Amino acid sequence: MLKEWAKFKGFSAKNLPKEEPFAPGHRACQGCGEVLALRLALKALGMNVIAISATGCMEIISSPFPYTSWRVPWLHVAFENAAAVASGVEAALRALKRKGRFPRNRRVDVVAFAGDGGTADIGLQALSGALERGHDFVYICLDNEAYMNTGVQRSGCTPYGAMTTTSPPGKKSIGQMTWKKNVPAIAAAHGIPYVATATPAFFLDLMNKVKKAALVEGPAYVHIYSPCPTGWGTKGEDSITLAKLAVETRIFPLYEVIEGKYYITRKITKPKPVEEYLKRQRRFRHLTEEEIRKIQARVDAEYERLLRLAECL
Amino acid sequence: MPKGKDTALISWKEVPFGCYILEPGNSVGFKTGDWRSFRPVLDKEKCVKCGQCYIMCPDMTYTQDEEGYYIADLTYCKGCGICASVCPKGAITMVVEEV
Numbered sequence: 001m002l003k004e005w006a007k008f009k010g011f012s013a014k015n016l017p018k019e020e021p022f023a024p025g026h027r028a029c030q031g032c033g034e035v036l037a038l039r040l041a042l043k044a045l046g047m048n049v050i051a052i053s054a055t056g057c058m059e060i061i062s063s064p065f066p067y068t069s070w071r072v073p074w075l076h077v078a079f080e081n082a083a084a085v086a087s088g089v090e091a092a093l094r095a096l097k098r099k100g101r102f103p104r105n106r107r108v109d110v111v112a113f114a115g116d117g118g119t120a121d122i123g124l125q126a127l128s129g130a131l132e133r134g135h136d137f138v139y140i141c142l143d144n145e146a147y148m149n150t151g152v153q154r155s156g157c158t159p160y161g162a163m164t165t166t167s168p169p170g171k172k173s174i175g176q177m178t179w180k181k182n183v184p185a186i187a188a189a190h191g192i193p194y195v196a197t198a199t200p201a202f203f204l205d206l207m208n209k210v211k212k213a214a215l216v217e218g219p220a221y222v223h224i225y226s227p228c229p230t231g232w233g234t235k236g237e238d239s240i241t242l243a244k245l246a247v248e249t250r251i252f253p254l255y256e257v258i259e260g261k262y263y264i265t266r267k268i269t270k271p272k273p274v275e276e277y278l279k280r281q282r283r284f285r286h287l288t289e290e291e292i293r294k295i296q297a298r299v300d301a302e303y304e305r306l307l308r309l310a311e312c313l
Numbered sequence: 314m315p316k317g318k319d320t321a322l323i324s325w326k327e328v329p330f331g332c333y334i335l336e337p338g339n340s341v342g343f344k345t346g347d348w349r350s351f352r353p354v355l356d357k358e359k360c361v362k363c364g365q366c367y368i369m370c371p372d373m374t375y376t377q378d379e380e381g382y383y384i385a386d387l388t389y390c391k392g393c394g395i396c397a398s399v400c401p402k403g404a405i406t407m408v409v410e411e412v
Contacts, residue, residue, distance in 0.1 A: 013364060023338030024373040024389040025345055031393035036371040062340070066328075071338040203368050229393075237394030237407075240369055 004215045026069040028061045031236020033227035037200045044207035049109045054082035056115035057149045080122045083130035086112035090135045109214045110137040117147045120156035131190040138213045144228035152231040156181040162283045169286040187221035188257040194220040195257040201243035225252045233282020245277045250303045262310040349392035351407040359404035366396035
């Protein structure tokens, strides 16, 4: 445990924050898991926050002119530089404090939101640079596993076998041909103090992780798995069920990396078969038994690797 | 509408300089409730006031009343049905919206 968390007791179902930094009336699809993750993250952070959004679903649905859903200061920037702008905002805050134009003891968190495309593909070098420079900010990746905003194109975070418009399944293709890029591991490899993965199905876990990330001195990275009914071909009401299944089948394990040490926050001792998760989504319906076995083997191997990382340290 | 007049939502004369939005969170004026085809209905006898529907709602629809029940304000409810699927007691059912 880090010393910054000494005063933080953690959120529970009884002491949830009342304020809503994200206003209703946004134009997300029915049953959007990403806007739910964004709402929970902002609820955990509170009103003393400066938010930076890369281009993506969350920017489009929250700010169609003349409306905005943000009740906190918010900057929209291009696809690739959310982390760069966040580091600029943090440096400006530090300069203002040094010059005495901003109260020194007033705590303001800087948080950057980006989708999986803006994190794993386009914004990776800006993120890497910001983590390397050690700015005190939180980077939250809302991972819905493709470029959903522009109409479901594949990204680096799209899982193996998924159907998207740029990875269509057919005679010579099974959909997405590469495995999902492990962005939390890339972030952890920078040696930053805090990395975590979360999903909106376990909302207290998500809120606690985001708050802990904000309290840490130095950069922190939170990877939030967010179901997308439109792009995945699922029912809107199944978003939370799917997010829960992704954890229970070990496809998306929940863990924290605190100063290089891995901690699994939700151990899955009796995993469900991945088939249960894959069969509920239209993007995986072309998969054969053999492909599902291949995915199961990969999921088991990845979880084994994570367990070893968590045990040996 | 007479020809030549501004038919836009806001006339260009009223738009602030640089198209800034000066009121935070003014999307509360945009009612997303008319997207809905299903409506959540709460059975108060089954409800245990756990608040799962309140925290899992992507549209901030639920608010707590004086008795502690979470009541859906249908102004913003898009009818996704997440509240009905996460309710541990099955107290919320989705019914078809009448026209």
